[in-house]
Amino acid sequence: MSAMIELRGVSRHFGPTPDIAARLTARAFAAIGKPARDTTVRAIDAVDLTIARGEVVGVVGESGCGKSTLGRIAAGILAPTAGTVLWQGRDIVMLSAGETRAARLRTQMIFQNPYASLNPRLRIETIVGEAPRVHGLIPPGGFSDYVDAQLRRAGLDPAYKRRYPHQFSGGQRQRIGIARALAVRPDILVCDEAVAALDVSIQAQIINLFMDLREELGLTYLFISHDLGIVEHIADRVVILYLGRVVEEAGCEEIFARANHPYTRALLAEVPRIAGGKKAFAGIKGEIPSPIDPPSGCHFHPRCPHALRRCAFEIPTLREIAPGHRSACHLNS
Amino acid sequence: MSDATIELRNLRTYFPIRGGVVRAVDDVSFSVKRGKVLGLVGESGSGKSVTGFSIVRLVDPPGQIAGGSILFQGHDLARLSEAEMRGLRGSRIAMIFQDPMMTLNPVLRIDTQMIETVLAHDRVSHAEARARCRDALGQVGIASPEERLRAYPHQFSGGMRQRVAIAISMLHRPDLIIADEPTTALDVTIQAQILFEVQKLVATFGTALIWITHDLSVVAGLADDIAVMYAGRIVEAGAVGDVLNNPAHPYTHGLLASVPGRNRRGTRLRQIPGMTPSLLDPEPGCAFRTRCFRADPMCSADPPVIQPAAGRTARCFFPIQDVVA
Numbered sequence: 179m180s181a182m183i184e185l186r187g188v189s190r191h192f193g194p195t196p197d198i199a200a201r202l203t204a205r206a207f208a209a210i211g212k213p214a215r216d217t218t219v220r221a222i223d224a225v226d227l228t229i230a231r232g233e234v235v236g237v238v239g240e241s242g243c244g245k246s247t248l249g250r251i252a253a254g255i256l257a258p259t260a261g262t263v264l265w266q267g268r269d270i271v272m273l274s275a276g277e278t279r280a281a282r283l284r285t286q287m288i289f290q291n292p293y294a295s296l297n298p299r300l301r302i303e304t305i306v307g308e309a310p311r312v313h314g315l316i317p318p319g320g321f322s323d324y325v326d327a328q329l330r331r332a333g334l335d336p337a338y339k340r341r342y343p344h345q346f347s348g349g350q351r352q353r354i355g356i357a358r359a360l361a362v363r364p365d366i367l368v369c370d371e372a373v374a375a376l377d378v379s380i381q382a383q384i385i386n387l388f389m390d391l392r393e394e395l396g397l398t399y400l401f402i403s404h405d406l407g408i409v410e411h412i413a414d415r416v417v418i419l420y421l422g423r424v425v426e427e428a429g430c431e432e433i434f435a436r437a438n439h440p441y442t443r444a445l446l447a448e449v450p451r452i453a454g455g456k457k458a459f460a461g462i463k464g465e466i467p468s469p470i471d472p473p474s475g476c477h478f479h480p481r482c483p484h485a486l487r488r489c490a491f492e493i494p495t496l497r498e499i500a501p502g503h504r505s506a507c508h509l510n511s
Numbered sequence: 512m513s514d515a516t517i518e519l520r521n522l523r524t525y526f527p528i529r530g531g532v533v534r535a536v537d538d539v540s541f542s543v544k545r546g547k548v549l550g551l552v553g554e555s556g557s558g559k560s561v562t563g564f565s566i567v568r569l570v571d572p573p574g575q576i577a578g579g580s581i582l583f584q585g586h587d588l589a590r591l592s593e594a595e596m597r598g599l600r601g602s603r604i605a606m607i608f609q610d611p612m613m614t615l616n617p618v619l620r621i622d623t624q625m626i627e628t629v630l631a632h633d634r635v636s637h638a639e640a641r642a643r644c645r646d647a648l649g650q651v652g653i654a655s656p657e658e659r660l661r662a663y664p665h666q667f668s669g670g671m672r673q674r675v676a677i678a679i680s681m682l683h684r685p686d687l688i689i690a691d692e693p694t695t696a697l698d699v700t701i702q703a704q705i706l707f708e709v710q711k712l713v714a715t716f717g718t719a720l721i722w723i724t725h726d727l728s729v730v731a732g733l734a735d736d737i738a739v740m741y742a743g744r745i746v747e748a749g750a751v752g753d754v755l756n757n758p759a760h761p762y763t764h765g766l767l768a769s770v771p772g773r774n775r776r777g778t779r780l781r782q783i784p785g786m787t788p789s790l791l792d793p794e795p796g797c798a799f800r801t802r803c804f805r806a807d808p809m810c811s812a813d814p815p816v817i818q819p820a821a822g823r824t825a826r827c828f829f830p831i832q833d834v835v836a
Contacts, residue, residue, distance in 0.1 A: 240698040241669075347786055348555075377554035377725060377787075382769030382780035389779060404698060407728075411771035411780070430776070448703040450728035452755055452770060459707040459732065465668055466698070 181267065182366055182398050183252050183285070185227040188261035190247050193218035219469050221247040223422040224261070226496070229366070234392070234399040236413030236430070238406060238445070240466050244422040245402045246370050252400050253368040254282045283313060286359035290371035292351035296343040302329070302354055303339040310361045324361075331394075332357035333387055349380035356387065366398040373408060385412060406449045410434055418442050421469055421477040424496055428503035438505040441478045476508065484509055515542035515582070516686050516719035517566065522579035524558075524565045531792040535561040535574065537743040543687070543736070546717040550730030550751065552766075553740035556787050559723045562740070563689045566721075567606055568596050584686065602632040605680035609692040611672035615664040621648075621675055622660040628682050647678040651708045670701035677708065684716055691723045706733055727770060731755055739763050742798035743790055749823030759819040759830040761803045797827070805829045 194217065196204065221244040229235050229252070239245045250256035251263065254270065263270045265281045273281060289295035296305055307325040310316050316324045326336035332353040343351055352372065359367060369388070373381045389412060391397055403409050409416055409430075416433045418426045418441065426439040437443045448459075464481040467473055473480050479489035489508055496506040524536035536558045543549045553559040564570045566581055568588060581588040583604065588596065600606075608614045616624055625644035629635065635643075641660070648656035651674040664672055673693055680688055690709070694702040710733065713720050722734060730737055731751060738748040739762065747760040758764040768781035785802040797803070800810035807829065814828045 240700060349786060378727070378766055379554060379769050379783040380786065382771075382782040383784075385771065386779050386782055389777075405771075406699070407771040411776055445699065448699045450699075450702075450726070450732045452728050452731045452767065459703045459710060465670060465701065 180231050181228050181264065182231045182233075183227075183229045183400075184264040184267075185225055185248075185252065185258075186262045186264065187224045187226060188222060188248075188251055188258045188263060189220065189224055190222040190244075190251060190256065191218045191220050191259045217470055220422050220472065221469060222251065222258070225419075225422070225424055227252070227417060227424070229398060229400055231365075232392075232396055232398055233415060234401055234413045236409035236416045237400065237402045237419060238404065238409055238416060239419035240404065242421075242466055242469060243419045244469070245404075245419050248419065249287070249368045249370045249400060249402045253285045253287045254278075255287070283362050284365045286362065286364040286367055288352075288355050288359055288367060288369045288372040290374055292348055292355055292375065293343075295355055296351060296358075298343050301340055301342060302334075302346075305343070305354060306339075306357045306361050309358070310363075313362060315362060328357045328361045329354075331360065331391075333383075347380075349376055349383060352376060352380075352384055353387070356384075356391075360391070360395070364397070366400065368400045368402070370402045371404070372401075374403065374405065381408070388412065406446065418445070421467065421472050423477060424504075424506065425478065426503075426505045427496070428500075428505075432500070432503050436500075436503075438499055438503065438510065439478075439507050440482050440484055440509070442505075444483075476506070514544055516545050516584060517721070518542035518582040519562075519566070520580045520582065522562065522565060522581060523577040524561050524570055524574055525577040526574045528573060528791075533790045534743050534793060535790055536565060537793075538579070539740075539743075539745055540579075541736075541738050541745065541748060543719040543721060545686070545719055546713060547736065548713060548720045548722055548734040550734030550737045551721055551723045551740065552725065552727060552730055552737060554725055554787055556742075556790065557740040558743040558790070559740050560691050563606065563691050563721065563723050566687075566689060567600055567604055569600075569606075598632070601628060601685075602683040603685050604687045604689070605683070605685040607673075607676050607680050607688065607690040607693045609695055611669065611676045612664065614676055615672060617664050619663075620660070621662055621664065621667075625660070625675075625679055625682065628679055632683055643682060644678075647682050648675070650681065650712065651675075651678045652704065653678070668701075670697050670704065673697060673701075673705055674708065677705070677712075681712060681716075681718075685718060687719045687721070688713075689721045689723070692725070693722075694729065695724065695726070702729070709733070727755065727766065739766070742788055742793065744798065744826060745824075746799065746827070747823075747825045749820070753820065753823060757831075759823065759825040760799075760827050761805050761829075761831065762799045764831055765802075765804075805831075 237245045237248060251258050270281060303325045306328050307321055325339055329336045329339060334353050373384050376384060401413055413430050416430050417424055420441050426442045437446055475491045476489045476494050479485040486508055494506040494508050496504045498504050499510055520540050522536055522539045526533040526535055539562055551559050565576055576589050622644060626640045629640035629643055645656045645660060648659060653659050653674055694705050724730060734751050737751045737754050738745045741762050747754060747763045758767055765783040769783060783802050788798055795813055796811040797814045800806040809828050814826050816824050816826050817830060819825050819830050
């Protein structure tokens with residue numbers, strides 16, 4: 179399998195652009211030998227990720243761990259602060275303007291909130307048909323048929339194409355978002371919490387649609403979710419993020435059967451399951467720390483039940499512990 | 512059943528609007544005893560939140576309680592005056608909401624808001640009220656409560672704010688707490704912490720708890736009894752283990768089958784076709800019949816409430832039979 183998208187040591191930092199006052203303050207602090215207060219958010223910190231053609235990669239993490247930022251970088255709508263993004267083996271900053279546009283078209287995103295991601299003032303046919311028309315994917319005179327085919331594929335009745343988004347339910351809007359993404363014939367879909375806002379019965383419909391489309395069109399997915407149950411169901415490989423770093427990565431069955439990192443193990447223990455009946459909840463101690471001022475060493479050490487002394491000052495590297503199973507924990511050495 | 516803390520009998524909450532009447536809650540009955548947890552489960556628009564709001568009589572107009580009774584320790588809340596209701600709300604009956612950012616006042620410190628709640632119902636000194644607030648924060652697992660009392664809501668994370676909301680609800684040791692999707696907006700690790708605190712508090716003080724959620728797996732771990740709502744009606748109720756292991760109503764069955772964890776990895780999920788119907792002037796008959804795989808022309812009449820097993824009810828003509836066996 180060839181790599182569709184490969185991220186190498188990708189970081190993304192968010193912070194205020196220093197104005198003249200901030201630069202002067204920083205210089206003054208430097209003059210007296212003190213570091214100035216750093217307010218940069220390290221949303222993603224040196225992440226390596228490979229998505230092979232036809233694969234479904236699940237990214238799991240708590241809110242604020244950088245999973246959406248990772249998705250946006252993979253989709254090419256956010257540039258990394260450091261590191262390289264390879265599109266089918268080629269560095270995207272080296273591509274020509276035309277190739278960049280083609281690469282972006284081949285990666286489409288499905289967003290979490292189907293109420294905010296559709297323009298309320300456009301008809302469905304415009305929402306779905308505008309991009310392929312602009313990019314010249316529709317043969318002359320074939321607009322109507324093209325839009326009908328896209329809507330039908332996403333499980334919507336083409337008779338509704340003259341309607342506006344507010345006339346649809348949440349599940350139908352998510353289907354419109356899917357039809358819009360597929361209309362430009364992408365190879366890879368980045369789904370950022372695409373089913374989180376939907377009811378259970380509708381969630382199942384959309385997940386089934388994703389799986390059908392994968393079979394029908396040979397799509398590749400980067401599936402971002404906080405719901406381990408959904409990721410377990412559809413992903414081939416799972417990446418666990420904690421505060422901007424990958425803590426563990428393995429095949430789906432492997433990670434659910436033999437989780438290695440204490441964070442993954444705790445996360446799996448917390449997932450409520452229907453089977454098993456009444457249980458006593460315990461919970462990982464503490465909260466997810468702020469990414470502005472993350473803990474030193476291993477980010478998880480203040481909450482980790484097995485933390486060693488070195489965990490507080492030494493960053494663990496992501497190392498292979500079994501074939502295809504990588505984990506970043508000092509306990510493995 | 513006089514030992515029930517709360518008992519709903521045929522509650523109906525209707526919203527008369529221009530186009531007709533929305534039957535948000537239609538003939539709902541259940542009861543919760545002291546120290547027990549009822550999981551009220553349903554999808555959006557099923558009427559589960561309106562049921563909760565009806566109990567504390569906080570249904571916004573044009574909504575109104577159109578019939579039935581809400582017996583709280585034997586007294587019908589639907590007949591109380593607004594002043595009597597105010598005396599109960601926040602003291603004997605408390606409510607926890609989904610979004611703690613919306614329920615805490617952003618411009619008041621935590622202590623101001625908590626002390627106000629204490630003084631609203633009890634004639635105690637300010638210092639005594641403050642001490643009670645501090646203890647309540649400690650009970651829900653907030654570290655150094657004395658300092659945290661002086662903080663503003665924005666200085667807390669989502670999970671901490673929900674702990675504060677739970678602490679406020681516990682200030683008067685209420686007999687009944689209604690929690691409306693309190694952990695839906697939280698991460699799993701934080702959700703587990705909150706569920707842990709709630710379990711402890713219910714066990715310690717014998718509070719009756721109604722936990723409103725769409726998440727069946729949370730109910731499986733937390734509740735004693737479950738009531739599944741669909742289109743304003745309870746379609747199935749009983750002990751959590753019985754209902755989740757052997758659902759009798761096709762809707763409960765479909766809901767369980769569509770949860771990813773219960774299906775084999777990579778296989779298609781067994782989805783329920785279609786979507787929830789409008790509650791505006793619904794036709795008579797079973798509201799689920801258009802999506803149901805067992806439906807029959809008979810289902811256009813109102814289905815009876817049957818007892819598929821001891822202590823269980825289902826509203827269906829054709830319950831899934833192997834339940835009885």
